[in-house]
Amino acid sequence: MSQKVYYYLDSSALLEENFYTVVEALLGSTPDVCFVLDNDLEREIGLYRALGKAEEALTLESFAALLLQLGNTVRVETAGGFDADALVPLAKEKLFVVTQQQKLVDNYASLGDTVSFVSFDGKELVPFSGSTSINGAAFCPEKDIYVNPFDGDKLSYVYSPRYGYLKLDKSKEYSGGEGVCYPTYNGMFCKLYYKKHITYVNYKKLQAMVNMRCSNPYISWPLDILYYRNQFVGYLMQELTDTRSLDELRDDNFSGFRILDRFIIVRNFLSVIEYLHGKGILVGDMKLDNILVKPNCDVHIIDAGSFQVEDYACNVCHKEYTERIYTGDDLKHILRSVREEYFPINKIIFEILMMKGPFYSRDNTEIDGDGSREFSFPMELPTDSGAELPYHMKVWFALSPAMRQYFHRYFTEGKVTYVTEWLRELDHYILSKTAPRQTN
Amino acid sequence: MNTNGFFDDLDFGDFSAPSSGSSRKVPICLVLDCSGSMRYADGTKRPKIDELNYNIDAFLEYVRNDPKASKICDLCIITMGDSVHVISRYNTVDRIHFGHFAASGGTPLGTAMKTAIELLTERRQYYRDNDIEHYKPILMVMTDGDPTDSIADISERVSEMVANKEIKIFPVGIGVNFNQATLAQFSPLLKPKLIRNSEAFDKLFKLLSASSSNPNDDSLEKWFNNDF
Missing domain, CATH: 3.30.200 (Phosphorylase Kinase; domain 1)
Structure with missing residues (x-):
């Protein structure tokens, strides 16, 4: 019996223009080809439809119908691309993961050597080359030419x-x-x-x-x-006028902003980050003070001079908002990775929404107490809910289940949900809260 | 999940955000020596008690006017002299009012520190009950002489708390005559800092001001770590 070759197709790949040519070519050239679709596809179709992106929804739907008709397509449950267990049997034969997303490459890396990550470049499948840089060396000459700088x-x-x-x-x-x-x-x-x-x-x-x-x-x-x-x-x-920093707003409990505004602030913040990461730029010194908010919820990022651009490092960090501790001259020599930046991203959006740090609990009221970075927000509503929930818990349970998952996965397992996915979920959420309510 | 319809009704605006007042605090406790010996100048331009009063005023002025410190700084002041006197329990600076300190009596350091720890414990319970996040509590103790009561038990307790990273202690010796070994018993990590002129007084309170508005600023610690 010949070995089967599996192609896991995720939505980011299916939505690429002319992707059907890949399907056609594979069907024509590989006799034992099997396609693999994620159970999450239906949820994504629903999200696109809710956001008014009918074209995307229709494309995904037609692909799903077409591939399932072929008869050799299997469905897998990966909990939204976070759980690779279902792919283990497929990886024992030969598995190609076709995606444009860094997330899958990170999360499925544990499957081993028989998995290949490929993406569609508009013409054919090519090896995946993500934007996430691993820590490289920064440009840092040993001697500096400025011997007598001005004050x-x-x-x-x-x-x-x-x-x-x-x-x-x-x-x-x-x-x-x-x-x-x-x-x-x-x-x-x-x-x-x-x-x-x-x-x-x-x-x-x-x-x-x-x-x-x-x-x-x-x-x-x-x-x-x-x-x-x-x-x-x-x-x-x-110069920016009429803004307040997130740090200031946090100390004022975001007075003047509604809860929905805080979701919009998160959305706007993440869309600036998406822009920067798309250009390969990292904020580096990402902290509440460097993020300014206008009364209309527009979000501005300042202190661009400290960004990590090309191979120029970011020389500063804030210990509450960095994943690892940098010592001495580390910062000058090391280029940080996109992955590392997700620590401050997750922490900051958590703080905007819940107005508490992610490691807060009744037993751990100290901010960034040494080493106590333990996430203890529950996924299920406490059953003994006789007492009223504190404010941050009410907001936590008012998030969409997917958002709770994103935070939970990140703070407990270090699994990253990338900005694009966050934005899609937030857009859907904000829309659902602003759309006129149906009354029965 | 049984939510009894609670979350069905949950629309934005249905539950209100915590009212005014920051939900992040930096607790700072000052234990100040106002014993009789503080009446004399000891390397400083003015009598030590005057230096202290002058700098406390400047510190309070800073905290009152700094937009961040005025919100997050949770200040407690205890003096020791004729007796141990709680000038203010933990509170924001706009609610703390007192006149200048006068110098007289002994240095009941043990009792004063015991009071400080009691008040801190009480405050931590308050934070817990009211869902308030806080930075690591700062305890600054300043004295110019030997204690006039026993410090054996309390110094052990404080050292333990410092070792467990529950608090940060900054021991300060004023003038040339203070007993370094005594203060060191409270502080297993930082050596006591000697202050023997007006400039050092200024510097100390400037750095404390910086900590009150930016709890991540570690310049006070760095200054303590410099050569004694």
């Missing part, structure tokens, strides 16, 4: 090649981990680095960023490099 707080004006001489408004200042910001003309902001951050690496990084295009209005991208007496001292960016 930013002693300057009263700076020079920008694009905007000319800029006077610093010293009556206002905002200090951060790497430097101080002062307002200047025309609604612009000057960030002047502290001496130790005026480095050749930072200069080269800003040069790369200024030359790179960033059309996303929700990111305070560097507009130009700032100089004093021909020496680089910082960068220029757009």
Whole structure:
């Protein structure tokens, strides 16, 4: 008996334009081909339909009907791509996982060598090449050329090649981990680095960023490099008005925002992250202070100068919002991975929604107490619910079951739900809460 | 799952968010020596008690005006002199009012520390009961001389709490005559910091201010770790 060859087709692949050509080609060339569909497909079809994306829903539906008609298609239950157990018997023969999603590559990696991950490049199936970089080495020369940098707080004006001489408004200042910001003309902001951050690496990084295009209005991208007496001292960016940081909002219990607004804030935040990750950029120093919210729930990310761009590292971190502890010069030398960034992403969106940290419990009221990162939010409603649930628990149980799963999987097993999937679920959820209610 | 229809009715706005007041706190307790010997200058420009009063004022002023510290700083002040006096139980700064401290009497350090731990335990229970998250409690104890009561039991208890990472203690010795070994008994991790001039007083309270608005700022700890 000849060996069967299984092709697991996930929705991200099925939705690629002209994907039917792959199915045709496989049917024609491989005699023992078997297709594998995930039971989650129906849920996704439902989500697309609810979001008004009829074309996507129809495409997935037609594929499912077509493949099941062929007779050699099997269904598997993977709990939304998180549980690889059902694929183990298939992997013993030969299994190709056809996907455009990093998540499946991560979660099915445990299946071993007989699994190949492939994606569709528009013409044919090619080996999967994700955007997730493994930790590489950052650009970091041993000796820095700036031997005698200026002190930013002693300057009263700076020079920008694009905007000319800029006077610093010293009556206002905002200090951060790497430097101080002062307002200047025309609604612009000057960030002047502290001496130790005026480095050749930072200069080269800003040069790369200024030359790179960033059309996303929700990111305070560097507009130009700032100089004093021909020496680089910082960068220029757009000033944001009428915003409050997430840190401030958290201490105010998000007063002025409804619960639904908090879901919209999460949505808007994740869509900025999706944009950045899509360009291979990491926020790096992702923390509540660097995320600003407008009254209309628009979310802006500031401090772009510390982003991880190309092979320029992010030199700062916040211990509450990093997965692992960096010591000494680690930060200068290491490039972080997209995966690592999901720690702050999950923690921050959890805090926006529940207004408590994910590791909070009655027995562990201390924030980031040493090593106590234990997630104890229950998946099922407590049965002895005689007493009223505390606020954060009410919100927790008001999330969609899928969202609870996403958090639970991440904080207990480290399994990542990528931003795209989060956004789809959030859109559906927000829509369901804003649509007019049907009354019987 | 039996929800008794609770979540069917759950629409947004049906349950209200916790009312005003931050749900994140940084508990700070100051145990201050106001014994008779504080009346003298000891390396400082002014009498030690004046330095203390001046710096406490500046610290409170900072916390009151800092948008973050004013919300999250949960402050408790205990003085020791003629007796142990709780100036303020844990509270936000806008609710703490008192005049300047006067120096007289001995240094009942043992009793003062016992009071501090009792109040902290009580506060932690309050956090638990009211679903308030908090950063690691900070306990700063400042003294210029030898204790006039027993510290054996309480220093052991405090050391244990520090070792279990339940609290952070910052022991401060004022002037040149204080007994370093005594304070060290409370602090298994950080060596007591000696303060013998006005600048050091300033520095200490500036760093404490930074901790009150940014609990992740570890510059106070770093300063303590510098050469004694």
